[in-house]
Amino acid sequence: MVTIKDIARVTGYIIVTVSRVINNKADVSEEARSRIENAIKELDFYPNANAKSLKQALPSGITVIVRGMNNRFLVSLLEEVQRLLTEHGESTNVVFLDEIEDEIEAAVRVSKNERPKGYIFLGGSASSFHQSFHQITIPSILVTGSAEDLHYDNLSSITTDDFAAAYFAVNKLLEQGHKRIGIIGGNPVAFATDNSTRRLQGAIKALGDKGAVFDKDKDYAPGYFSLEAGYESANQLLEQDPDITAVFALSDIVAFGAMRAFNDRGLKVPDDISICGFDGIDFVTYSVPRLTTVKQNVEEIAEKCVDDLLLRISYPRSAFHLTVPFSFIDGESVAPPKK
Amino acid sequence: MVTIKDIARVTGYIIVTVSRVINNKADVSEEARSRIENAIKELDFYPNANAKSLKQALPSGITVIVRGMNNRFLVSLLEEVQRLLTEHGESTNVVFLDEIEDEIEAAVRVSKNERPKGYIFLGGSASSFHQSFHQITIPSILVTGSAEDLHYDNLSSITTDDFAAAYFAVNKLLEQGHKRIGIIGGNPVAFATDNSTRRLQGAIKALGDKGAVFDKDKDYAPGYFSLEAGYESANQLLEQDPDITAVFALSDIVAFGAMRAFNDRGLKVPDDISICGFDGIDFVTYSVPRLTTVKQNVEEIAEKCVDDLLLRISYPRSAFHLTVPFSFIDGESVAPPKK
DNA sequence: TATATTATTGTAAACGTTTACGGTAACGTT
DNA sequence: AACGTTACCGTAAACGTTTACAATAATATA
Numbered sequence: 001m002v003t004i005k006d007i008a009r010v011t012g013y014i015i016v017t018v019s020r021v022i023n024n025k026a027d028v029s030e031e032a033r034s035r036i037e038n039a040i041k042e043l044d045f046y047p048n049a050n051a052k053s054l055k056q057a058l059p060s061g062i063t064v065i066v067r068g069m070n071n072r073f074l075v076s077l078l079e080e081v082q083r084l085l086t087e088h089g090e091s092t093n094v095v096f097l098d099e100i101e102d103e104i105e106a107a108v109r110v111s112k113n114e115r116p117k118g119y120i121f122l123g124g125s126a127s128s129f130h131q132s133f134h135q136i137t138i139p140s141i142l143v144t145g146s147a148e149d150l151h152y153d154n155l156s157s158i159t160t161d162d163f164a165a166a167y168f169a170v171n172k173l174l175e176q177g178h179k180r181i182g183i184i185g186g187n188p189v190a191f192a193t194d195n196s197t198r199r200l201q202g203a204i205k206a207l208g209d210k211g212a213v214f215d216k217d218k219d220y221a222p223g224y225f226s227l228e229a230g231y232e233s234a235n236q237l238l239e240q241d242p243d244i245t246a247v248f249a250l251s252d253i254v255a256f257g258a259m260r261a262f263n264d265r266g267l268k269v270p271d272d273i274s275i276c277g278f279d280g281i282d283f284v285t286y287s288v289p290r291l292t293t294v295k296q297n298v299e300e301i302a303e304k305c306v307d308d309l310l311l312r313i314s315y316p317r318s319a320f321h322l323t324v325p326f327s328f329i330d331g332e333s334v335a336p337p338k339k
Numbered sequence: 340m341v342t343i344k345d346i347a348r349v350t351g352y353i354i355v356t357v358s359r360v361i362n363n364k365a366d367v368s369e370e371a372r373s374r375i376e377n378a379i380k381e382l383d384f385y386p387n388a389n390a391k392s393l394k395q396a397l398p399s400g401i402t403v404i405v406r407g408m409n410n411r412f413l414v415s416l417l418e419e420v421q422r423l424l425t426e427h428g429e430s431t432n433v434v435f436l437d438e439i440e441d442e443i444e445a446a447v448r449v450s451k452n453e454r455p456k457g458y459i460f461l462g463g464s465a466s467s468f469h470q471s472f473h474q475i476t477i478p479s480i481l482v483t484g485s486a487e488d489l490h491y492d493n494l495s496s497i498t499t500d501d502f503a504a505a506y507f508a509v510n511k512l513l514e515q516g517h518k519r520i521g522i523i524g525g526n527p528v529a530f531a532t533d534n535s536t537r538r539l540q541g542a543i544k545a546l547g548d549k550g551a552v553f554d555k556d557k558d559y560a561p562g563y564f565s566l567e568a569g570y571e572s573a574n575q576l577l578e579q580d581p582d583i584t585a586v587f588a589l590s591d592i593v594a595f596g597a598m599r600a601f602n603d604r605g606l607k608v609p610d611d612i613s614i615c616g617f618d619g620i621d622f623v624t625y626s627v628p629r630l631t632t633v634k635q636n637v638e639e640i641a642e643k644c645v646d647d648l649l650l651r652i653s654y655p656r657s658a659f660h661l662t663v664p665f666s667f668i669d670g671e672s673v674a675p676p677k678k
Numbered sequence: 679t680a681t682a683t684t685a686t687t688g689t690a691a692a693c694g695t696t697t698a699c700g701g702t703a704a705c706g707t708t
Numbered sequence: 709a710a711c712g713t714t715a716c717c718g719t720a721a722a723c724g725t726t727t728a729c730a731a732t733a734a735t736a737t738a
Contacts, residue, residue: 001396003724014688019726027686044476050393051724055693057340069418072411079408082435094433096421137383227625260625286566286599288627342694353718358696366716390694394723 002043011039022047061091062309063116065104067123069096071225072253073279073296074123077143080302081120088310090117097124105132118309126150126157127191139312141319143305145195148321156312156319158305160296162195165326166202169276169294170248172328174210177336178246178274181207181219184233184258185250185278188222196222199250199278219244223254230257238265245337246274252281252293259287259333270335280329289332300324341382349378361386400430401648402455404446406462408435410564411592412618412635413462416482419641420459427649429456436463444471457648465489465496466530478651480658482644484534487660495651495658497644499635501534504665505541508615508633509587511667513549516675517585517613520546520558523572523597524589524617527561535561538589538617558583562593569596577604584676585613591620591632598626598672609674619668628671639663 004022008015013032020028021036028036039045062085066078078094085092093116097104104124119140121129126147133140133147133155140155147157173181183203186196200220207214214220218240223229230253237244238261249255255277259269267273269289277284280295301324308320343361347354352371359367360375367375378384401424405417417433424431432455434446443463458479460468465486472479472486472494479494486496512520522542525535539559546553553559557579562568569592576583577600588594594616598608606612608628616623619634640663647659 001724005724015725016689016727017687019724020687023726029686032686048393048724050389051693052726053693054387054389054393054695055724055726057693069414075408075414079435094435096418096433227621231625256622256625260627263627282566283595283622286570286595288599288602340694344694354695355697355719356717359717362696368716371716387694390723391696392723393725394694394696396723 001048002045004045004047006043007036007039007045010043011035061093061116062118062120063093063095064120064122065095065097067097067104067121068225070253071123071251072281072283073251073298074144076281076298077122077302080298081122081143081306084302084306088306090310104129117313120305120309121145125187125191125194125197127193139309139316141305141309143301146193146198146321146323147319149193153318154312156308156321158301158308158322158324159195160294160301160326161323162198163202163205165278165294165296166199166248166250167206168326168328169278170203170206171210172292173246173248173274173276173334174206174212176246176274176334179212179337180241180243180245181212181214182237182241182244182247183220183250184223184230184237184247185225185254186222188224196250203248215241225251225253227253227257227260230254231261232257234258234261235265244273246276246334249275249277252277252279252284252291255291255293255333256283256287259291269333272338274334274337276334280327284329284331291329292331292334293329295327295329297324297327340387341384343384343386345382346375346378346384349382350374400432400455401457401459402432402434403459403461404434404436404443406436406443406460407564409592410462410590411620411622412590412637413483415620415637416461416641419637420461420482420645423641423645427645429649443468447471447475456652459644459648460484464526464530464533464536466532478648478655480644480648482640485532485537485660485662486658488532492657493651495647495660497640497647497661497663498534499633499640499665500662501537502541502544504617504633504635505538505587505589506545507541507665507667508617509542509545510549511631512585512587512613512615512673513545513551515585515613515673518551518676519580519582519584520551520553521576521580521583521586522559522589523562523569523576523586524564524593525561527563535589542587554580564590564592566592566596566599569593570600571596573597573600574604583612585615585673588614588616591616591618591623591630594630594632594672595622595626598630609672611677613673613676615673619666623668623670630668631670631673632668634666634668636663636666 004015004018007018017028017032018036021033066074068074082092118138121142123144125145126142133152142157144159146159147155186200187194204214221233221236223233247258249258255275258275262269262273269275277291277293280293284291284293304322343354343357346357356367356371357375360372405413407413421431436446457477460481462483464484465481472491481496483498484496485498486494525539526533543553560572560575562572586597588597594614597614601608601612608614616630616632619632623630623632643661
């Protein structure tokens with residue numbers, strides 16, 4: 001491996017001068033600069049990042065921990081977050097965790113060695129990370145989940161107003177005249193602060209406010225965020241309660257799995273059964289029929305997330321908990337019930 | 340930041356002993372070990388990875404460069420590759436590149452500083468990376484593209500047999516009785532070694548062998564791998580040649596975009612028009628109708644990729660070019676033409 | 679001419695680890 | 709009693725940079 005020393009030896013300068021050239025510092029003659037630059041090209045030299053950050057003792061980069069690579073919504077969020085961080089000149093280290101199995105603790109332990117400036121947690125809930133968070137002493141932010149109740153001074157959070165969004169969506173179904181609405185998706189091991197739990201609560205509140213019947217044992221089937229889970233939950237729901245005329249899915253992917261299940265049962269969407277999703281992934285406007293869904297504002301969430309984190313890295317201040325508004329995509333998967 | 344020195348000071352041992360404890364080396368008494376371990380917990384100490392790899396001067400981890408985070412197929416490949424690397428105890432650094440704009444050179448430059456043991460390039464073609472590859476002096480492998488013609492000694496490649504797969508798929512369409520088949524998708528700036536180019540060639544060969552008419556100007560519409568591009572290409576194709584009764588899409592995502600376009604034109608799949616995709620992403624068995632498609636063998640590709648790379652890292656040897664077989668998913672989107 | 683200023687280059691120490699090797703004490707072997 | 713072995717711990721150097729500061733030469737100022 002060619003080092004700064006080799007460059008120095010070859011050019012006859014001392015390593016400090018080489019360092020200055022590399023970092024575009026002043027106090028270098030034009031001649032020295034050009035000769036050193038040539039040598040760097042010549043010998044194909046790349047400064048050793050380890051040595052650099054060791055010496056500078058500065059934390060570097062942002063570590064993004066993503067819970068579930070399969071989650072299309074999280075990936076689009078990641079894409080946007082990474083774009084913004086890069087724009088701000090921050091390098092990004094992405095760690096993927098399995099949605100279900102992997103413990104965040106291991107990821108944090110590994111990444112701590114890298115001395116990041118801050119953490120972004122995409123997906124997952126405050127509760128499931130609870131134990132791990134108290135180890136975190138640098139600015140961090142939980143996206144898609146509220147950490148307000150945790151009261152950690154360096155853990156911000158930003159999330160869609162899941163309760164309100166679910167309330168709004170279910171209300172839409174009720175307005176169409178649906179009396180019996182099933183709900184699918186959402187962490188089977190529910191915690192109060194999970195976003196899926198809040199969605200569920202919002203949905204139930206809407207049902208209650210309009211006096212609709214909802215029997216949680218029959219009309220609710222939880223499941224992880226996958227096509228398979230959606231497929232199975234939908235089938236389960238229809239077995240348990242044949243009176244259901246509309247389904248509210250706690251994520252789009254789950255909704256698509258459910259739509260396939262409806263189809264396999266000979267039910268047409270939206271004529272025989274209505275369905276509304278949650279997230280607003282790109283596919284919803286391309287599916288047949290287009291999926292009616294709640295759209296989380298990816299751009300705004302990503303922007304606020306990056307802004308808050310970088311701000312708190314530069315000017316230490318207390319964590320901040322933000323709820324961003326949702327929008328609604330009127331697709332083709334919701335219609336009044338037949339009967 | 341707490342360092343090994345602090346641990347030494349607190350426990351009364353010297354830093355070397357602490358280092359031994361951290362790395363589970365011998366020559367440490369039980370008492371020393373437990374006292375030091377306690378102190379490490381107490382002070383919440385994490386060894387500085389920079390210092391560690393600086394001293395060891397060993398390259399560490401594998402850098403995976405992914406071209407297009409939106410590409411569901413690549414993401415599933417990434418997922419599998421990362422799982423395998425982790426199983427082998429390798430840390431992974433993922434760099435995402437925009438499908439179109441970003442130059443790989445910048446990514447390589449940045450990651451070179453990290454001194455990875457090897458590179459995995461997911462997506463993209465040998466030709467588009469051509470200039471960048473000659474800078475690479477460590478074992479690397481191009482997945483989803485052939486680098487055989489480049490003759491770089493440290494760049495392996497592994498790819499589905501795109502030509503044969505496309506030939507097979509188009510043949511399926513021909514066997515159903517289709518006479519006029521359109522093709523959509525594939526890098527608009529085609530290079531001979533691009534996988535999309537090879538798919539196109541395989542498709543055209545199949546058409547030629549059966550004597551089917553194919554006018555590249557009318558019956559082919561290239562485009563990037565996105566829903567939007569698929570939608571537009573499909574429309575363009577049907578405008579240009581109304582006689583088309585089947586479409587071969589060079590990727591599933593493009594196929595889904597096209598299906599939406601057909602629907603908007605009042606064409607039913609597969610009654611009015613047939614479509615076959617390429618990749619075999621998870622969604623193909625959940626869409627309505629299920630997409631008939633070529634399935635790339637993600638597991639096998641990932642496994643061979645990781646095996647080859649790790650082998651060449653351990654025992655330097657020449658690069659290796661592999662073509663893995665495809666399979667075919669008989670969905671519901673292909674049927675004989677009406678007329 | 680003497681002194682101050684500036685431009686450039688050099689010296690030395692430091693960042694937090696690991697590693698090769700030296701030392702000591704306790705014990706076992708002849 | 710002399711030696712070898714083992715178990716443990718310490719010393720010192722090294723990894724490839726950056727940084728504070730000193731030194732020198734060249735030039736400007738008085």
